[in-house]
Amino acid sequence: MASDALVSLRDLRVAFDGVPVLRGIDLDIPRGGAVGMVGESGCGKSVTWLAALGLLPGRARVSGSVQLDGGEILAALPATLDRVRGGRIAMIFQDPASSLNPVHRLGAQVAEAVRLHRGMSGSAARAEAKRLFDQVGIPDAARRLDAYPHELSGGQNQRVMIAMALAGQPELLVADEPTTALDVTIQAQILDLLNRLRRETGMALVLISHDLGVVSETCEEVAVMYAGRIVERASSDSLFARPTHPYTQGLLAALPPLDGARQRLAAIPGSVPDPRQMPAGCAFAPRCSHRMAACGAEVPRSVAIAPGHSAACLLSDVQELVDA
Amino acid sequence: MLRFLTTRIFRALLTIVMVVTFAFVVLRLSGDPALLIMSVDAPPEAIAAFRASWGLDDPLWEQYLKYFVAILHGDLGRSMRDGRDAIALVAERIPATLALTLPALAIKIAIGIPAGIYAALHRNSLTDRVVMGLAVLGFTVPSFVLGLLLVLVFAVQLGWLPSGGQESWRHAILPVITLGAGGAAVLARFTRSAMLEVLGQPYIRTASAKGVPWRAVVRHHALPNAAIPTVTIIGFMVGSLIAGAVVVESVFSWPGVGRLLVVAVANRDLAVVQCILLLVAGTMVMSNFIVDLLYGALDPRLRQARAGGNA
Amino acid sequence: MRDAQLLEAKDLVRRYSMRQGFLGRVTEVTAVAGVSLALDRGRTLGLVGESGCGKSTTGRMVLGLESPDGGTVAFQGKPMPKPGTAGWRAMRARMQMVFQDPLGALDRRMTIAEQIAEPLVIHGIGTPPERAAKVEALLRDVGLRPDQGARYPHELSGGQRQRVVLARALATEPALLVCDEPISALDISIQAQVMNLLVDLQATRGMAILFISHDLRAVRQVSDRVAVMYLGTIVEEGPPDALLHDPRHPYTRALVSAIPHPGKTGERIVLQGDPPNPAARPSGCAFHPRCPLASDRCRSEAPTLRDDSVDRRVACHHPHAPAVARAA
Numbered sequence: 001m002a003s004d005a006l007v008s009l010r011d012l013r014v015a016f017d018g019v020p021v022l023r024g025i026d027l028d029i030p031r032g033g034a035v036g037m038v039g040e041s042g043c044g045k046s047v048t049w050l051a052a053l054g055l056l057p058g059r060a061r062v063s064g065s066v067q068l069d070g071g072e073i074l075a076a077l078p079a080t081l082d083r084v085r086g087g088r089i090a091m092i093f094q095d096p097a098s099s100l101n102p103v104h105r106l107g108a109q110v111a112e113a114v115r116l117h118r119g120m121s122g123s124a125a126r127a128e129a130k131r132l133f134d135q136v137g138i139p140d141a142a143r144r145l146d147a148y149p150h151e152l153s154g155g156q157n158q159r160v161m162i163a164m165a166l167a168g169q170p171e172l173l174v175a176d177e178p179t180t181a182l183d184v185t186i187q188a189q190i191l192d193l194l195n196r197l198r199r200e201t202g203m204a205l206v207l208i209s210h211d212l213g214v215v216s217e218t219c220e221e222v223a224v225m226y227a228g229r230i231v232e233r234a235s236s237d238s239l240f241a242r243p244t245h246p247y248t249q250g251l252l253a254a255l256p257p258l259d260g261a262r263q264r265l266a267a268i269p270g271s272v273p274d275p276r277q278m279p280a281g282c283a284f285a286p287r288c289s290h291r292m293a294a295c296g297a298e299v300p301r302s303v304a305i306a307p308g309h310s311a312a313c314l315l316s317d318v319q320e321l322v323d324a
Numbered sequence: 325m326l327r328f329l330t331t332r333i334f335r336a337l338l339t340i341v342m343v344v345t346f347a348f349v350v351l352r353l354s355g356d357p358a359l360l361i362m363s364v365d366a367p368p369e370a371i372a373a374f375r376a377s378w379g380l381d382d383p384l385w386e387q388y389l390k391y392f393v394a395i396l397h398g399d400l401g402r403s404m405r406d407g408r409d410a411i412a413l414v415a416e417r418i419p420a421t422l423a424l425t426l427p428a429l430a431i432k433i434a435i436g437i438p439a440g441i442y443a444a445l446h447r448n449s450l451t452d453r454v455v456m457g458l459a460v461l462g463f464t465v466p467s468f469v470l471g472l473l474l475v476l477v478f479a480v481q482l483g484w485l486p487s488g489g490q491e492s493w494r495h496a497i498l499p500v501i502t503l504g505a506g507g508a509a510v511l512a513r514f515t516r517s518a519m520l521e522v523l524g525q526p527y528i529r530t531a532s533a534k535g536v537p538w539r540a541v542v543r544h545h546a547l548p549n550a551a552i553p554t555v556t557i558i559g560f561m562v563g564s565l566i567a568g569a570v571v572v573e574s575v576f577s578w579p580g581v582g583r584l585l586v587v588a589v590a591n592r593d594l595a596v597v598q599c600i601l602l603l604v605a606g607t608m609v610m611s612n613f614i615v616d617l618l619y620g621a622l623d624p625r626l627r628q629a630r631a632g633g634n635a
Numbered sequence: 636m637r638d639a640q641l642l643e644a645k646d647l648v649r650r651y652s653m654r655q656g657f658l659g660r661v662t663e664v665t666a667v668a669g670v671s672l673a674l675d676r677g678r679t680l681g682l683v684g685e686s687g688c689g690k691s692t693t694g695r696m697v698l699g700l701e702s703p704d705g706g707t708v709a710f711q712g713k714p715m716p717k718p719g720t721a722g723w724r725a726m727r728a729r730m731q732m733v734f735q736d737p738l739g740a741l742d743r744r745m746t747i748a749e750q751i752a753e754p755l756v757i758h759g760i761g762t763p764p765e766r767a768a769k770v771e772a773l774l775r776d777v778g779l780r781p782d783q784g785a786r787y788p789h790e791l792s793g794g795q796r797q798r799v800v801l802a803r804a805l806a807t808e809p810a811l812l813v814c815d816e817p818i819s820a821l822d823i824s825i826q827a828q829v830m831n832l833l834v835d836l837q838a839t840r841g842m843a844i845l846f847i848s849h850d851l852r853a854v855r856q857v858s859d860r861v862a863v864m865y866l867g868t869i870v871e872e873g874p875p876d877a878l879l880h881d882p883r884h885p886y887t888r889a890l891v892s893a894i895p896h897p898g899k900t901g902e903r904i905v906l907q908g909d910p911p912n913p914a915a916r917p918s919g920c921a922f923h924p925r926c927p928l929a930s931d932r933c934r935s936e937a938p939t940l941r942d943d944s945v946d947r948r949v950a951c952h953h954p955h956a957p958a959v960a961r962a963a
Contacts, residue, residue, distance in 0.1 A: 040823060053533065055533060078537070079537070082535045083535060084535070085532065085533055086534040086535030087535055093530060093533075095526060098525065098526045101527045101531070101545050102549070103548050103549055103552075103623060103624060104548075112536065113535070116536065117535060148624040153909045155910075164530075164534060168534075168535065183685035183910050184685065184849060184851070184890060184893045185893050186685075187895070188892075188893035188903060188905050192905045210823060213895030216895070216896075217895055217896075240897040252897065253827075254824045254826070254827035255823065255827075256827075256830065256853055256855060258852065258879055258896060259876075262856060264834070265827040265831055267825075267827035268827070271792045271822075
C-alpha cells in the first residue's frame with residue numbers, strides 16, 4: 001500500500017437500489033501523477049469518483065475507504081466535503097455547455113470558486129478569475145468574464161470549467177470524459193492544456209475516458225475497468241505493449257489501426273452485462289474467448305504480472321496465453 | 325426591441341378583439357335581453373319598444389360595428405337594467421374583487437412555492453408525499469365544493485365565521501381561503517416539478533463539485549433557474565386577479581366583479597358583460613406581456629438568438 | 636464507364652437564413668459552399684470533418700432530402716427529383732440513410748420486425764409471407780436472431796438497435812446507403828462490430844456507402860476513398876492510407892495528428908482557435924485564420940480543389956510546404 005499516495009481508494013463499492021454498480025475498487029493516485037481510467041458504458045469509471053467526492057444521489061449506497069493524504073473523506077461531514085471539493089480535489093465533466101449554470105455569468109461562476117477556497121472577494125476574486133481565464137487560454141478574457149455559457153463554444157466552455165476547477169488550487173483534478181463531446185482538434189487543444197497545467201501546477205490528474213488513445217497519451221498509469229471492477233492496471237507503456245487481460249486485448253483489437261493492411265476488426269462479441277443480471281464469477285467470462293470452467297466459479301483477484309502491472313484474470317499466470 | 329414590442333402589442337389587441345367578438349355573437353344569439361330584463365308577461369309593445377331603443381333589431385353586423393366604433397370613442401355602453409354606464413358599474417366593483425383575489429394570491433405564493441421547493445428537496449419522503457397528496461386534493465376539488473364545505477363546517481356547524489356578504493373583514497376569510505387553496509396546490513405541484521427538473525441538471529452537480537454548500541446550491545444555482553417556468557404560472561394567476569373569483573363570489577355572495585358578471589350574463593345585459601370581458605382579457609394579456617419581458621430578464625439565453633458559434 | 640458512377644454531385648451549395656435576435660437582421664449561413672463528389676457502385680466514400688463543416692448537410696442533399704441552392708445531384712445518371720414528388724418517393728427505395736442515434740430512429744411502439752418490414756409495405760414489395768421471410772433473412776444478415784423480431788426497440792442494446800436500423804435500411808435493397816455518424820453513440824467494442832458488419836454487408840450486397848464521420852480511424856477502416864471537409868468545402872480528397880500518412884492540406888495534417896492513438900509518440904499539431912462559425916466565413920481560404928502556413932494569398936484568394944498527384948486532390952495554395960511541428 002503506497003503510503004505517499006495522494007488519494008487511496010480501498011474496496012470502494014456502490015449500489016443503486018440494491019444493484020451493485022461498483023464492486024470493490026482499489027486504486028492509488030500518486031502526488032502529481034496522471035492516472036487514466038478506461039472502460040465502456042456501465043463500467044463505473046465515473047461513479048468511482050462521484051462516490052469518492054460524495055456527489056452521488058442519496059439513494060446510492062457507498063462503502064469502502066477513500067483516503068486523501070491519509071485522512072478519510074468517504075462519508076465525511078458535509079462541511080468537510082465542501083472544503084475538499086474544489087479545494088483539494090476538483091472535478092470537471094463531460095458536456096461543458098450543460099455543466100455550467102446558464103443564468104450566471106462565467107466570471108461570476110469562477111469567482112464563486114475563488115471566494116469559497118481562496119478567501120478572496122469582490123474585485124480581487126474577479127481579478128483572479130481573469131488570471132485563470134488567461135491561464136487556460138481563453139482569448140479576450142476580460143470580456144469573456146461577463147459572457148454567459150450559451151455565448152461560447154464547447155471548447156471555450158470546457159476551458160472555463162477547467163479554470164473553475166483550478167480556482168481552488170486543487171491537488172487532484174478528476175476529468176470525466178472532458179473531451180468526448182468536443183471535436184477532435186479541440187480535443188487535442190484541451191488535452192494539451194491539461195498537460196501544460198499539470199506541469200505548471202504539479203497537480204495530479206485522473207482522466208476518465210472510453211477512448212484508449214486519449215488516455216494513453218496523457219496518463220502515466222492506466223486502469224481498465226469492466227462491470228464495476230478494475231480488470232487491469234499498468235503503466236501506459238506497459239499496458240499497450242503487453243495487454244494481459246482478455247478485455248484489454250479486446251479493446252485494443254477493436255480500435256481501427258492507422259497503419260497496416262485493412263482487415264476485419266477483432267471485435268469482442270456480445271455486450272456489457274446488465275448490472276442486475278451480472279454473471280457469477282468473472283463478469284467478462286461470457287464474452288471471453290479464453291474462458292474456462294473456473295472463470296464462472298469465483299471473481300478473479302488481481303495478480304501481479306510485472307512490477308506495477310496487474311490483471312484480474314485466472315490466466316495471468318499462464319505465460320503462453322498471456323501473449324495471445 | 326421595437327419589432328418585438330409591436331408584434332406583441334398587435335397580438336394582444338387581436339386577442340382582446342377576438343374575445344369580445346366571441347362574447348358579442350354568443351350573447352346575442354343565445355337569448356333575448358328584452359324578455360329577460362322585462363318580465364315574460366310584459367306587453368309585446370313594451371318589449372318591442374325595448375328592443376328598438378337598444379338597437380336589438382338591427383342586423384348583427386351593424387350592431388357589432390356600432391359597438392366597435394363606440395369603444396374607440398371610450399363609450400362602453402350602458403346597463404340595460406338600470407341605464408347606468410357600464411364602465412362605472414364595473415369599476416365600482418373592482419375593489420371588492422381585489423379584496424379577495426390579492427390576499428388569495430399572496431396565500432398561493434406564500435404557501436405554494438415553499439411547499440413545492442420543500443417537496444422537491446425531500447423527494448419521495450413522507451413530507452413530499454403528504455404535500456403532493458394535499459396538492460392533488462387542492463386542485464381536484466372544485467372551488468364551489470370547497471367553499472360550500474368550508475361554509476358548512478365553519479359557518480353552519482361551528483358558527484365561527486359568517487357565511488356570506490361583505491360586512492366585515494371576517495367575511496373575507498372563508499372566500500380568500502377557498503380561492504387561495506386551489507392556486508396554492510397548483511403552484512406547489514408546479515414548483516416541485518420545476519425544481520426537480522433543475523436539480524437533475526449537470527450544472528447543479530458542478531456547483532456541488534466546486535464545493536458550494538448545499539443550501540447555497542439550492543438558493544443560488546437552483547432557484548434562479550426554477551423561477552423561469554414558475555413565473556409563467558404566477559403571471560397567469562396575476563392575469564386572473566379580476567376574473568378568477570367568479571365562482572367564489574357567487575358562493576359567498578360577495579359583491580365583486582365576478583358576481584356582476586354572472587348576473588349580467590343571466591340577464592343578457594350585453595354592455596356590462598362585454599365591458600367585464602374586455603377588462604378581463606386586457607388584464608390577462610397585459611400580465612402575459614409582462615411575463616414575456618420578465619423571461620428576458622431571468623433567462624439570458626432568450627435575450628438574443630445566437631447566429632451560432634463564438635461571441 | 637458512365638454507368639459505374641452511381642452518384643455524382645457537382646458544386647453543391649446550401650444556404651440557410653438565420654434571424655439574429657428580435658431585431659430581425661437576417662444573416663445568411665452557407666453550410667455547404669461548393670462540394671463535388673462521386674461514388675461508384677459497391678464502393679465507400681468517407682466524409683470527414685468537424686462540427687460546422689457541412690458534412691451532414693451534404694449527406695442530406697445527396698439523398699435528395701434537401702434541395703441544393705446551387706449545383707446538381709445525379710443518381711444513376713439521372714437528376715435527383717425534388718423532395719416530396721412522386722419520383723422522389725420512388726427513389727427512396729434505391730437510397731437510404733442511417734443516423735447517429737439508433738433509439739431515436741426507431742418507433743417505440745412498433746416491434747422491430749414491423750419496422751424492418753415497413754419499407755417493403757410502403758413500396759409495395761412482395762406479399763405478406765414474402766415480406767416476413769425477407770425480414771427474417773435481414774435479421775440474420777445483421778447478426779440478430781429471427782425471434783428478436785418480436786422485441787421492441789427499448790428492449791435491445793444500442794448496438795442491436797443500430798443493427799435493426801441497418802436491416803431496415805437494407806430492406807429495399809438500396810444501391811446507396813448514407814451513414815451519418817452511425818457508430819459515434821456506441822461503445823468501442825460495439826463500434827468494431829458495426830464497422831465489420833457494414834463492410835460485410837457491402838461485400839455481399841454491393842451497395843455504395845457514403846460514410847460520414849468525425850472519426851478518421853473509423854473512416855479509414857471502412858472507406859475506399861476519403862474526403863476531408865472544412866467550413867463547407869472539400870479541402871482534400873484521396874485514398875485513406877495516403878491521406879493518413881502524407882496529408883497535404885494543413886487542416887488534414889492537424890486532423891491526423893490530433894487522432895489519439897495508443898502508443899503514439901511524436902509532436903502533435905495543435906490548432907489554435909475554435910471550429911469556424913459558418914455564419915462568419917473568413918475571406919479567401921476559409922482555413923487561413925487557423926493555418927500555420929497562411930500567406931497573403933491565402934487571405935484574399937480561396938483555393939480550388941485541384942489534382943495534386945495521381946488520385947489526390949487538394950484545395951490549398953501551399954500543399955507541399957514542410958510540415959510545421961507545432962502551431963502553438
